[in-house]
């Protein structure tokens with residue numbers, strides 16, 4: 269039994285978390301849970317977005333399954349996600365997007381894993397007002413952060429039998445910052461002769477991803493491009509409801525769906541829990557429980573393929589709970 273921390277989050281967070289935990293139990297995942305309410309609703313109730321005991325639990329278990337949190341706008345809050353990534357140095361944001369035969373899109377051959385650098389670039393949020401009409405924002409790229417995300421991408425390629433790593437950048441314009449990232453990429457690539465490597469400029473990458481997505485395997489890229497490109501990959505495979513992620517550092521790992529709290533459908537019981545469920549599968553794989561993860565993935569594939577219990581985002585009319593029960597029945 270491994271104890272993990274669970275954050276229930278806002279909006280659709282509690283609904284999809286409940287569904288996922290029930291599926292994990294049905295699959296006999298060897299997990300026990302410390303569950304916390306976090307986010308905007310928790311702030312309204314108790315005055316803290318993340319209560320101290322929730323932080324303490326993550327610091328103990330070092331494994332977090334997190335559902336989406338609403339970032340209150342205009343109240344001076346820093347995004348909680350950015351806070352968690354920085355506080356626990358979760359430097360690699362890994363987002364696998366794979367076409368599923370059950371979900372009709374014009375892009376049946378997508379199998380792209382994005383490695384997004386998670387701690388620097390424009391996301392350090394340092395902006396200066398020069399005068400009333402001019403603001404400077406700082407883009408930070410360091411050797412240390414670049415090396416560790418690029419190494420993580422190549423190591424993943426080796427461990428998962430992948431063939432190619434592509435570095436995405438804008439070094440033709442940002443010659444020093446993205447230029448440093450690109451130089452480091454080419455240096456590290458030499459240590460992995462068995463993995464093909466190439467680089468592409470980010471604007472060209474967007475076009476190529478839509479024209480010929482099958483040419484991409486693993487992408488490694490600074491924070492901002494990674495944020496945008498990984499949402500693009502989720503569009504290619506049929507929507508945000510299908511994109512899981514893992515935020516990992518040397519000591520802590522956090523697993524979450526890429527989508528947000530979807531306030532427009534919260535409480536309607538139509539949210540698709542698949543992205544959070546696949547994030548839970550990544551957690552199981554991370555702790556070595558690959559057989560249980562494979563069993564859950566197979567059950568999900570079968571339910572999606574039968575198309576009888578799809579949630580509305582995938583063109584069906586099932587509730588979150590009907591979808592959950594269909595997956596449990598397969599298990």
Ligand code: NAD
Pocket residue numbers: 280335336337338339340349508509524525526527528529530531532533538539540541542543581
């Ligand atoms: P969103 O991802 O919440 O929603 C975008 C669209 O996708 C909506 O129409 C929504 O209904 C739909 N959608 C998202 N997830 C779905 C699911 N599982 N099933 C079915 N449909 C789904 O993005 P947004 O509306 O821009 O953001 C809402 C809030 O979420 C904001 O406060 C934002 O800051 C926050 N957010 C949090 C995270 C996170 O915690 N990791 C990530 C992104 C956004």
